[in-house]
Amino acid sequence: MFEKVKEIIIDQLGLDEDVVIERSTSMMRDLEADSLDAVEIIMAFEDEFDIEIPDEEAEKFDNIGDIVDYIEAKLN
Template identity: 40%
Template sequence: MAATAGSSLTIASICFKPNQAFNRFSSSNTVSVSFNSRSFPSLKVKAPRFHVACQAKPETVEKVCSIVRKQLALADDAAVTGESKFAALGADSLDTVEIVMGLEEEFGISVEEESAQSIATVQDAADLIEKLISA
């Protein structure tokens, strides 16, 4: 990691492989690192958090998009991406439950109620599916 005299931060590479030790500290595939001026006095960037997230395979995201379109009766050409929020697509809480049930059926998984409540976007759902399938 190198900091320049300006306000930029360059990171050459980050290699992260989840393992058993990591799983003891976090149940998700997300790592957050905080930087402050005490840790790096020469770094004057106002970026309080550095966020790394492991994302699902593109084919999983596309399957989830398809299920969401079907459950919400959206047109086949409706813009649904990983960043799409269920609420923005017109889903209410009952629709979200039906989407989760459709995902469980399609992928042969069981989603706990607590996990289901944390799903707000297509990407959230796809990431959870990948996590459940790999477990």
């Protein structure tokens, strides 16, 4: 799951493949994503995993680990 999430983020933000992304990485603080990027990435997760991520949940994500945990919980 972490690898898939990482792949989507790299793709959406057009980052280099060797960028360091860990569970503690923040999209906005560390990867320079803007608010529109964040919305697009959330939409990409929704498409990829066929789930709905409400805005109020998405706002709570602080780092990639939070996102991975949320998607895993949602899928189970």
